[in-house]
Amino acid sequence: MTPEELAAARDRILPDVVAGGLRVLFCGINPGLMSAATGHHFARPGNRFWPVLHLSGFTPRRLAPAEQEELLTYRLGITNVVARATARADELSAEEYREGGRLLTAKVELLRPQWLAVVGVTAYRTAFGERGAKIGPQERTIGSTRIWALPNPSGLNAHWTAHTMAEEYARLRLTAETGTGTGTEDGAETGAGAETEADR
Structure with missing residues (x-):
């Protein structure tokens, strides 16, 4: 991907990967230029979303960004807080x-997913006016959909390793599957403004 191709992707809208009846709808902050240029969510190699999704048990193998449509077979989807x-x-x-x-x-x-999982507590706080929100399940609901704030998978989020991040994602997975394990835990996260295209 050349710098010119990346620059041309600025302000492009990346289509969602969604369907009705999802178990979890993962929600990123907004697409990075690599994602917009390729049409694939969380496309930068430094982003840990896809490996963490596998490590946490959501997918039976590590999917590549180009395989994002396969998420629908597991009743998982992807959207963003901001589309551009x-x-x-x-x-x-x-x-x-x-x-x-x-x-x-x-x-x-x-769409009425079972869970909306916002992958970035800073983005969740800003988008929904929940300034005190922590990583974990939230009190707010959208209709019958419950909300979980997950660690931002950006490589710049040094407060979380892939392993500890996968543990938190697995808490959501188990809760979605069994309805248990919703105990809240404090989490740390780098601010959304610290993210760069190289890590998104």
């Missing part, structure tokens, strides 16, 4: 996050 692609998450305004939260709410009301 940027090189850095801090290029997004607070109003874009809030508008993204409103649009995401409408999307969840339509």
Whole structure:
């Protein structure tokens, strides 16, 4: 992918990977330029979303970003708080996050997944006005859909290793499968503004 191709992907809209009846709808912050250029979510090699999804037991093997449609066979999907692609998450305004939260709410009301998993507690706090939110299950619901804030899989999120991140994702998986294990735990996360295209 050349710098020119990446630059041309700025502000591009990356389509969701969604369907009705999902167990978990994962929600990123917004697409990075690599994701927008390739059409694949979490496409940067430094992003840990796909390996963590496998380590946590959501997928039987590590999927490549190009295999994202296979998630639907496991009743999993991907969307974003903000649809437009940027090189850095801090290029997004607070109003874009809030508008993204409103649009995401409408999307969840339509699709009715069992869980909405926002992969970035900072993004969740901003989009939904929940300034005190921690990693884990949230009190807020959208209709019958429950919400879980997960660690941001960016390579810049040094507070979490792939292993500890997978443990948190696995808590959500077990809860979605069995309805148990929803005890909250404090989590740490780097701010969304610290993310760069190289790690998204």
